[in-house]
Amino acid sequence: MMEPACIENPEHRFMHELVGPGDRFLAALVRDFIEREIKPIRREMEESTRGDFSLVEEVQRKLVGLGFQGAFLPPEYGGWNLTSALTYCVILEEFGRGEPACVAALGGGAWAFRPAVIAGNHTLLEDFGPRFTSGEPYVACFAMTEPSGGCNIENVDMQGRGIHTRAVLDGDEWVINGSKVWPTNSGIADVYCVVCNTDPSLGDEGIALIYVPVPIEGFSFGRFEDKAGFRASREGDFYFDNVRVPRAYRAAGPGEDAVLLHDNLIFARLFSAAWAVGIAQGAFEEVLAFTRDHKMAGRPLRQHTEAANILADMAIGIQVGRDAYVNAAYMFDHPETYGPRTSRYMLSRSTVAKVFCCDMAVEVTNRAMELMGFYGGDPAYHVEKYWRDNKIIQLWEGGVQLGKLDVARGYYPYDQFYENEMYEPAKGKGGKP
Ligand SMILES: Cc1cc2nc3c(=O)[nH]c(=O)nc-3n(C[C@H](O)[C@H](O)[C@H](O)COP(=O)(O)OP(=O)(O)OC[C@H]3O[C@@H](n4cnc5c(N)ncnc54)[C@H](O)[C@@H]3O)c2cc1C
Structure with a gap:
């Protein structure tokens, strides 16, 4: 009998004290769905995105059937109160292992509406909540x-000054002008959470998160972006020309919206780390099977010491990366013990996980391709796709360079505009006022 590709028990990848039975149950549910519905068609699905998205949308419709779409909502709005970063991370690791991008449309609601849920904005939850739980796809961005x-x-040092999309109050309405590029679900979303600035001179107090349902007068969409990986999600550019929405569609208020923005970005660093770990796990499983079946000098490739060393390095990176995101997400979910979710330390811890896991997955997918020779670049083995998908995750959410600055912030008060007597003219001219 042929030995199995892998003898590891997925249940034991996590400390059960941190990742409880509920989270492990959801992970197993998603894994099963991915094995049945996604893995058999993932190559075909990716290739089809050059023409149309009907296959992706078919999968998304099935995903809606799993009940996750409105899970982020409080129970009084029909949701499961699924707000734990760790739960989302564990689920997204599974999607990373199978096909990371196809879940983006469904997951948009959980990310885009998180600020409204945390703020307890009942107008937004009442107006939009039922659409997420209707059983039909409802997409947010x-x-x-x-x-x-x-x-x-x-x-964080820019204090909102990099936001050029302006929102101005006119009576009981916000009037929005500006443009956005690259948001996931651009052009297909039913509702957008738009990061705006009410007045750049206010710093963080000027940051406003305002929800815009479409179609709406003054909103226009440009075109979808082409990109190396994550092809089953859609990004693009769109424009606001005097778009008017009710005043109550702002998530919270001055100062509070800045905290909600940073909270959401830290949350995204965490789930990005988990996605990258899933991608590395998927590539690892492919290469374990390949090196079992592929014989070199008469024995399976993985029975050669050099290959075993490479495979062991992969396993080390994946497990350390997983431990990093699990620990950071657990801390984020427990501010009563670990302090505010938007503290510099939490920003740093989440970014340690994101930077490490993406770098690790680049290395794992790269080495996996090396071990597989020219099959490593063959789409039939999916490893080159994992490599492309992970590269996208590495580039978003701060990229590597801002990520490193954010890691430093957890250990000393790093400041982009650090007072500098050698450069007086910087003050008040784009530097810190
Ligand atoms: C597939 C995909 C999906 C996306 N989804 C979304 C989404 O849902 N919503 C959304 O709003 N955006 C989304 N984005 C955009 C993404 O968040 C941005 O790409 C990301 O924030 C980086 O911004 P940028 O690409 O404009 O790079 P830039 O901001 O131009 O940065 C360029 C480089 O400069 C480095 N850098 C930045 N600041 C500093 C500094 N102070 N000092 C030194 N170096 C620095 C960066 O690390 C990077 O290497 C998505 C992008 C992709 C590719």
């Missing part, structure tokens, strides 16, 4: 990045 860059908005 968290719209932050602008043509002038995403990191200038994510960078």
